[in-house]
Amino acid sequence: MKNYKLTDFWRGWVIGNFEPSLFQNSDFEVGVLEHKKGEIWSKHYHAIGTEYNILIKGKMIICNQEINEGEIFVLYPMEVADPIFLEDCTVVCIKTPSIPGDKYEVV
Numbered sequence: 124m125k126n127y128k129l130t131d132f133w134r135g136w137v138i139g140n141f142e143p144s145l146f147q148n149s150d151f152e153v154g155v156l157e158h159k160k161g162e163i164w165s166k167h168y169h170a171i172g173t174e175y176n177i178l179i180k181g182k183m184i185i186c187n188q189e190i191n192e193g194e195i196f197v198l199y200p201m202e203v204a205d206p207i208f209l210e211d212c213t214v215v216c217i218k219t220p221s222i223p224g225d226k227y228e229v230v
């Protein structure tokens with residue numbers, strides 16, 4: 124057995140087509156993401172990837188919908204993500220496929 128810390132990985136991304144990674148692959152990526160209440164996060168979209176998100180803790184608004192703890196939301200290719208963090212949030216994000224650079228900011 125080997126132990127790791129979430130802080131050993133870039134922003135909580137632990138599996139995917141990047142380094143460091145617990146399991147490097149191009150099929151999907153997994154991140155445990157922490158966002159502080161009021162954190163400013165740029166509007167963005169993915170041209171290819173689909174994101175499956177589970178809000179483990181907190182409350183947020185995204186795509187004009189309030190998301191509460193225990194809810195799941197899916198963002199499809201070309202759909203703009205515009206998160207507003209109403210509370211400290213923990214999100215588990217699974218994105219498929221894992222393509223570095225498939226993130227485009229909306230100005």
